[in-house]
Amino acid sequence: xxxxxxxxxxxxxxxxxxxxxxxxxxxxxxxxxxxxxxxxxxxxxxxxxxxxxxxxxxxxxxxxxxxxxxxxxxxxxxxxxxxxxxxxxxxxxxxxxxxxxxxxxxxxxxxxxxxxx
Numbered sequence: 001x002x003x004x005x006x007x008x009x010x011x012x013x014x015x016x017x018x019x020x021x022x023x024x025x026x027x028x029x030x031x032x033x034x035x036x037x038x039x040x041x042x043x044x045x046x047x048x049x050x051x052x053x054x055x056x057x058x059x060x061x062x063x064x065x066x067x068x069x070x071x072x073x074x075x076x077x078x079x080x081x082x083x084x085x086x087x088x089x090x091x092x093x094x095x096x097x098x099x100x101x102x103x104x105x106x107x108x109x110x111x112x113x114x115x116x117x
Contacts, residue, residue: 010049013045013046013048013049016042016045017042017045017046020038020039020041020042020045021038021039021042023035023038024036024037024038024039024042027039027096031096031099031100031103032093032096032097032100033092033093033096034092034095034096037092040063040066043057043063044057044066044067044070047067047070054067
C-alpha cells in the first residue's frame with residue numbers, strides 16, 4: 001500500500017510540475033501572468049524528486065530562500081497547502097493584471113499610445 005501511495009504522490013507531483021511549467025510558459029507569453037513565479041514553483045516541486053536540482057537551487061543565492069520556505073510548506077496539512085496555493089495564485093494574478101493595467105495607463109505599447117493628444 002505504501003508503494004502505491006508513493007507512486008500516486010509522484011504522479012501528482014509530475015502533473016503539478018507540468019501544470020506550473022505550462023502556466024510559466026503562458027506567463028512569459030502573456031503579460032497578465034508572471035511566468036517566472038510559476039516556473040520557480042515547478043522547479044521547487046521538481047527539486048523534491050531530483051537531488052541534483054535541489055543542490056543547485058540551494059547553492060543559488062536567488063533560489064536559496066525559496067528552498068527554505070518550501071521546506072515549511074511541505075510540513076503543512078494538504079488542506080492548508082491547497083488554500084495557500086489558491087490564495088497565492090489569486091494574488092499573483094491580481095498583481096499581474098495591476099501591472100499590465102499600469103503599463104497600459106502609461107502608454108507603453110497599449111491603447112493609449114495610439115491616441116494622439
